[in-house]
Amino acid sequence: MKVAYLGPVGSYSYEAAKRYFDKDQELVACDTIDDVFEAVEENEVEFGVVPVENSIEGSVSTTLDYLLKSQVYIEKEIILKVEHYLCAKEEKKQILTIASHPQAFSQCHDYLRKNFKQAKLIQVSSTSYAARLCAEGEVDGAICSPFAAEQNNLKILAGPINQDNNYTRFFVITKSPNFKKGDKNKTSIIFSTYDKPGSLYKILAIFNLYDLNLTKIESRPAKTNLGEYVFFVDIEGFVDEEDVSDALKVVQRKSTFFKLLGSYSVILPDE
Numbered sequence: 001m002k003v004a005y006l007g008p009v010g011s012y013s014y015e016a017a018k019r020y021f022d023k024d025q026e027l028v029a030c031d032t033i034d035d036v037f038e039a040v041e042e043n044e045v046e047f048g049v050v051p052v053e054n055s056i057e058g059s060v061s062t063t064l065d066y067l068l069k070s071q072v073y074i075e076k077e078i079i080l081k082v083e084h085y086l087c088a089k090e091e092k093k094q095i096l097t098i099a100s101h102p103q104a105f106s107q108c109h110d111y112l113r114k115n116f117k118q119a120k121l122i123q124v125s126s127t128s129y130a131a132r133l134c135a136e137g138e139v140d141g142a143i144c145s146p147f148a149a150e151q152n153n154l155k156i157l158a159g160p161i162n163q164d165n166n167y168t169r170f171f172v173i174t175k176s177p178n179f180k181k182g183d184k185n186k187t188s189i190i191f192s193t194y195d196k197p198g199s200l201y202k203i204l205a206i207f208n209l210y211d212l213n214l215t216k217i218e219s220r221p222a223k224t225n226l227g228e229y230v231f232f233v234d235i236e237g238f239v240d241e242e243d244v245s246d247a248l249k250v251v252q253r254k255s256t257f258f259k260l261l262g263s264y265s266v267i268l269p270d271e
């Protein structure tokens with residue numbers, strides 16, 4: 001079985017994939033999140049692993065947009081504690097350019113403002129690719145994990161340099177889902193509603209009626225007209241539970257658009 005992830009080896013997406021899949025699965029590195037979704041959609045791989053949300057920086061919009069437009073489902077959620085380090089080829093090198101993923105730069109914003117206000121920040125597709133560029137001498141420093149630093153023979157100059165409580169959620173996506181219940185379960189949907197007073201309130205009232213806890217609600221542009229939105233909602237509970245399935249039936253009836261993204265269990269971070 002093949003599993004696509006945002007590569008190269010040593011990205012946090014790689015670490016997330018390693019947490020869920022065992023050695024028998026072949027991990028296939030992709031250059032971008034778009035490539036991961038396309039590899040799954042085009043049946044080149046059975047599964048993909050993509051970052052979806054970070055506790056400091058919020059949602060990964062590319063992932064949300066693909067969840068909306070592609071025919072893939074969420075099979076599992078993996079939460080990782082993310083600790084970023086500033087790494088370089090040599091300890092004494094002056095750091096004028098630093099490469100990393102935009103999410104990682106945001107998660108280390110305070111440290112960078114304080115210590116590297118003058119440095120040029122170069123956004124690249126993943127933290128492990130940043131480590132590779134640094135090893136190749138393209139940039140002076142990289143923000144990445146200790147594992148990515150080790151893979152690329154980089155030295156750790158400082159870290160963890162991210163803000164506290166830095167966690168990222170990853171989804172395992174697939175075209176043929178096998179919704180399996182675990183200890184901690186969630187169900188994710190996308191819906192849109194009418195452009196009328198109280199429409200969103202009425203949908204939220206359904207969750208209230210069935211006593212369901214929402215763990216996330218976020219609006220994204222529907223990409224139709226300015227001011228039209230879709231809502232991404234995560235609900236605590238599994239689709240085979242009566243309250244969840246009954247609530248979703250009513251939500252679907254009251255929505256102008258409805259998509260079930262999946263019902264899945266969550267792998268919590270190692271502390």
Ligand SMILES: O=C(O)C(=O)C[C@]1(C(=O)O)C=C[C@@H](O)C=C1
Nearest residue numbers: 011012013051101103126127168
């Ligand atoms: O660059 C990586 O290592 C990734 O897996 C991407 C990503 C992200 O997009 O959120 C994953 C986890 C961290 O929050 C920073 C970057």
